[in-house]
Amino acid sequence: MRRTISIMLAVAMVVTMTMMFASCGDKDKAASDTSSKTETAAPEKEAVRVTVIAADTFVEGTYSGLAKNGLERLEKDYGVKGTLKECGGKNFNAAMEEAAKNSDIIIPIGWQFESVDMVAAKYPDVKFIWLDNTKDTNYDNLLYVTYAENQGAFLAGYIAAKTSKSDVIGAVGGMDNDSVEDFIVGYRQGANYANSHIKVLTSFIGNFSDTAKAGDCALQLNNKGADVIFQIAGAAGPGVFDAAKQYGFYVIGVDTDQKAADPSHIICSVTKDIGQSIYDIVGDYSKDGTWDGGKTVKFDMKSGYIGISYGTDDMEQQISKNLKSDVLDLKKKIEDGDIVVDSAI
Numbered sequence: 001m002r003r004t005i006s007i008m009l010a011v012a013m014v015v016t017m018t019m020m021f022a023s024c025g026d027k028d029k030a031a032s033d034t035s036s037k038t039e040t041a042a043p044e045k046e047a048v049r050v051t052v053i054a055a056d057t058f059v060e061g062t063y064s065g066l067a068k069n070g071l072e073r074l075e076k077d078y079g080v081k082g083t084l085k086e087c088g089g090k091n092f093n094a095a096m097e098e099a100a101k102n103s104d105i106i107i108p109i110g111w112q113f114e115s116v117d118m119v120a121a122k123y124p125d126v127k128f129i130w131l132d133n134t135k136d137t138n139y140d141n142l143l144y145v146t147y148a149e150n151q152g153a154f155l156a157g158y159i160a161a162k163t164s165k166s167d168v169i170g171a172v173g174g175m176d177n178d179s180v181e182d183f184i185v186g187y188r189q190g191a192n193y194a195n196s197h198i199k200v201l202t203s204f205i206g207n208f209s210d211t212a213k214a215g216d217c218a219l220q221l222n223n224k225g226a227d228v229i230f231q232i233a234g235a236a237g238p239g240v241f242d243a244a245k246q247y248g249f250y251v252i253g254v255d256t257d258q259k260a261a262d263p264s265h266i267i268c269s270v271t272k273d274i275g276q277s278i279y280d281i282v283g284d285y286s287k288d289g290t291w292d293g294g295k296t297v298k299f300d301m302k303s304g305y306i307g308i309s310y311g312t313d314d315m316e317q318q319i320s321k322n323l324k325s326d327v328l329d330l331k332k333k334i335e336d337g338d339i340v341v342d343s344a345i
Helices: 002-040 063-078 092-100 116-122 149-163 178-194 211-223 234-247 274-288 321-336
Strands: 049-054 081-086 105-109 127-131 142-147 168-173 199-204 228-232 250-255 266-272 295-299 306-309
Touching (some): 049 063, 049 092, 063 081, 063 105, 063 234, 063 274, 081 092, 092 105, 105 274, 116 127, 116 142, 127 274, 142 274, 149 168, 149 178, 149 228, 149 250, 149 266, 149 306, 149 321, 168 178, 168 211, 178 199, 178 228, 199 211, 228 234, 306 321
Parallel strands (some): 049 081, 049 105, 142 295, 168 199, 228 250, 250 266
8 A cells, every 4th residue: 555655656746847847848948939039139220311402492304303313212222211401592501500400411412512511510420421512621421422424525525516517516504613614624525526626605594493594595505506505504404405495406414314305306415323322322321331431432434323315215316326336435435544534623
């Protein structure tokens, strides 16, 4: 009897201990699972706050519109928290300082933000990207970005000279500043490369917004014989297109492929893709914090940000395949350094 009780007690002890070990195992596994989940759960990355500021307003199909499009792509692809701010032609410093209060990166668009270095010095924790301009003052939180627009303009000048029937071509600039002059210098050199007897006329509006005056400037050049006119007038550019349509001359677009605005009169465009450069610079920062400020970076034709475009194949084409082939050869010579394009900057 005693032996039977002892055996029963022993069995009970084994069962109890087995259950205890199983329970401990479950607890250890649960603890391990919890620990594993805790270790793999990473905190959400805060969105990079980017403010793009236009000196006037954002206009689709123009320089400012490209910047807007670049920001919208960043919002979609990188989760950037974007803000668009328009100055309406005034209070440029105040706009930058206001944006600095709730931005990680500020991108002012236009020469009007020439005091960007002073604002950058005041807000060292905010990064600034000033496009199409540069200064001697450098800060680690300030990046100047310039473009070799003269290289694209060289190709436009070559096309204009080869297309002209009058041996007179023109260019309408928004303002007589370094950036516009850089276009004109390249345009003139390309035209002379194509035809040493070509005459290149220029006219300036005095701003980048007056479409009516842009049209008047283009008409004046046309009255002097210019049958191909390059518009370098920003938001005022459509005024040149309107004049071309009304008076029957050809025009060359700028910054983005503008042929769709009037395929019958816009024969090509010099592209300066600031939207893509914004996307690439800010995109790299959003991915891994890459930032290389305190200097000026210049994007040339070889970088892919500068080029020439002719619209889509289904649009009316004034430029022959042979001429387009010649332009491709010239493009490669520029990229390889065989042709050095003059610059005003």
